Amino acid sequence: MHPTLTGFDYRRVDVAEGVALNVAVAGTGRPVVLLHGFPQTHLMWRHVAADLATDHTVICPDLRGYGDSDKPREDGPQTYAKRTMAADIVTLARRLGHERFALAGHDRGALVAFRAGLDHPAAISHLACLDVLPTLDMWDALRGTTAAVGFHLYLMAQPPGLPEWMITATADAFFGHFLDQWAGDPRAVPAEVRAAYLRACREAVPSIVADYRASAGVDVEHDTADRAAGNRLAMPVTVLQQDWGAALGYDAAALWRSWAPDLRHSTVSLGHFMAEESPTDVVKALRDLLAR
Template sequence: MEPRINGFDYQRVTVADGVTLTAAVGGSGPPIVLLHGFPQTHLTWRHVAADLAADHPAAISHLALLDVLPTLDMWDVLHGLNAAVAFHLYLMAQPPGLPEELIGGSPDAFFGHFLDVWTRDPGALPAEVRATYLRASRDAVTSIVADYRASAGIDVTHDTADRAAGNKLRMPVTVLQQDWGAARGYDAAGVWRAWAPDLDHQTATCGHFMAEEAPATVVGALRALLQR
């Protein structure tokens, strides 16, 4: 049986024709929606979700919590040696066929690489959780590649149109990142502030998987945002 978040009910939610998602639901009151990233499953939120479920928060409509740059800006800053850390973006941006075949040939090595090099504290990913991430990613190579391919296509089109139109995120926004932006010579907070004027940008001392490596920091940032 796959690991689960203790105390949460699991549901299958239909979001489109032929597309259903698994949702783990806990607590009561207005929901906080926690979406996992690459190459994880909902288990990345197991510590944070259990903590927040006890609070019954009053509002979530103004929440953004990311360890990433906006898509258009991401491509703008990835050049020279900086691009080496994002080889997977360039690989999965290629036309259908080659990326899927290359990754599908050794999926555990590919996805396991990011679980290893993006984690500052290896103990934050127990063996059964890591195995779950690898199994889920292995079974979803086509979908994962399609999602990343969109970041070099329609996502850029949408961001370019929003930038030209002067569209902004008008709600309060909190961005929590590991401090890799400053280390690579650019101002991540400045990039985000161009999109979100009401911004609280924080850095965390951890690897990319901050909900697992620094859950108390994440919970604190979320609770502070809910008070804004």
């Protein structure tokens, strides 16, 4: 028995041929969908989701390839393209009865949310992205020795075979490294939740690698095409971010503003797992966003 979101109902929802997502749902009111990051599952939203569910319908899925959602075999770059994963989320919301909804994502989930905002502007009323840069900007920002912080991005960008083999051989150490190094407060991820994250990642190495591999290929192509066409996010956008810019030498707010005209960007003194470390701050930011 692994942890679940207290007070949430669980179900499996078909979102594509052969792909069903594990999703937790609670509350009533305007819908909010929360997308988790790496190396986590929907459990990362446990504190934030409980608060929002007091007056919103809150929907917390595991992304395709993660947690207890289906993990289709990587048949090509489109299988785990953020465009495909974003379409999953729009379909999920519609099958739960919501044509339009607010969307918040952390880390990998924020990249899916970003793509959903560009591809499905009529469906996304508000957008929040936690501690990430858009894919195209992320690759541009990583250079020289500072790029060592993103070693996993380069490892998982390699052709199928070697990265899966290496990570499978050391799965708990590999995924545990990020839980340890990225946490501003180690107490934010208790032992039972950490164990659930490691179990979920251990069982999903090929699909996690495929997700990252897509971000070094097809996702860059999609972002590049949108930038060339001048496509931008039409909805109110909130971004919470650690001060990466000072460390890596770029202006994170300016990068985000090029995509999001209606932007509120905040630099926060928190670790990467901010929704677990300081849910009060994240809830406030999301509620402020929903009021715009």
